[in-house]
Amino acid sequence: MTQDAERKLSAAETVRLELEREISEGILIPGDLLDEETLAARFGTSRTPVREALLHLSVRGMVTIAPRSGIFVARLSMPELLGLIELLAELEAACAKLATRRLTQEEAEALKRIHKESVAFEESGDAQGYSRCNAAFHEILYQACRNAPLAAEIAHIRSRTRVYRQSVFQNQLRIRRSREDHAQILEALLAGDAPAASAAMLEHIAGGVRDFTDMISHVPTRLLAFDADYPGKQSQEQQRKTARQTLAQGGHSMAGAKTSKASADTKATPAKTKKRPPGGRESKT
Secondary structure (H helix, E strand, C coil), rough: CCCCHHHHHHHHHHHHHHCCCCCCCCCCCCCCCCCHHHHHHCCCHHHHHHHHHHHHHHHHHCCECCCHHHHECEEEHHHHHHHHHHHHHHHHHHHHHHHHHHHCCHHHHHHHHHHHHHHHHHHHCCCCHHHHHHHHHHHHHHHHHHCHHHHHHHHHHHHHHHHHHHHCCHHHHHHHHHHHHHHHHHHHHHHHCHHHHHHHHHHHHHHHHHCCCHHHHCCHHHECCCCCCCCCCCCCHHHHHHHHHHCCCCCCCCCCCHHHHHHCCCCCCCCCCCCCCCCCCCCCC
16 A cells, blocks of 8 residues: 555545544534535545545445435434434443453442442433433443443444434433433442343333433434435435445445535535535534
């Protein structure tokens, strides 16, 4: 590989990681337009690394490439969202089972400390504070399971669904139930009971599935995908297949998606793009 090729690969990875972070954190929301030329100007690179980054994100289901329409942050349909949460429950249960067998004393103490600290957030109804404790509790388990591929898949699903789950702890009853679930998981972990830890974690995440209807009621409809979504929209599996084929061919085509020329008519700038799909909003980069 030439030095120039290595530089381009590094640039593509930089763009991909940053866009993935912004999508995960809700800076870019489902339906936002992603314009190649605008992104290239923002990252100070050519369009080739940007195109490669977008193709990789498409393969991962985070970006939708709509032929003759544009490239957008992917929106999940309700069945897709429910399916991901169900899968997350199974993966988290496997993680808890492995963590029970491999947990260190330091990790056990950290779990106990975080669980104790979360009491104050439950009592005050501090959703953001409890959310931080909840994330820290689960992160320790991802580390303790000592299985990087499993932890990476969990992280990917949480990243894809985070924007849809922002209201999960707005209800104080949900915080209380979550803390009670953590207590059961922690008890099983400390007792070395892997099957009980797995079952408790499955029930914990499945409880989120049971709250799915309530959660969806707080999700703006513009974030959800419907049968008639983007003009010329392909099925998610088809657009991933197209992205894989394009990457295999060297990433020179975006499956007919309009990019810089389409966005030029909307006078997009590096700071903000103006064009948006039906139901979306302006992309803020």
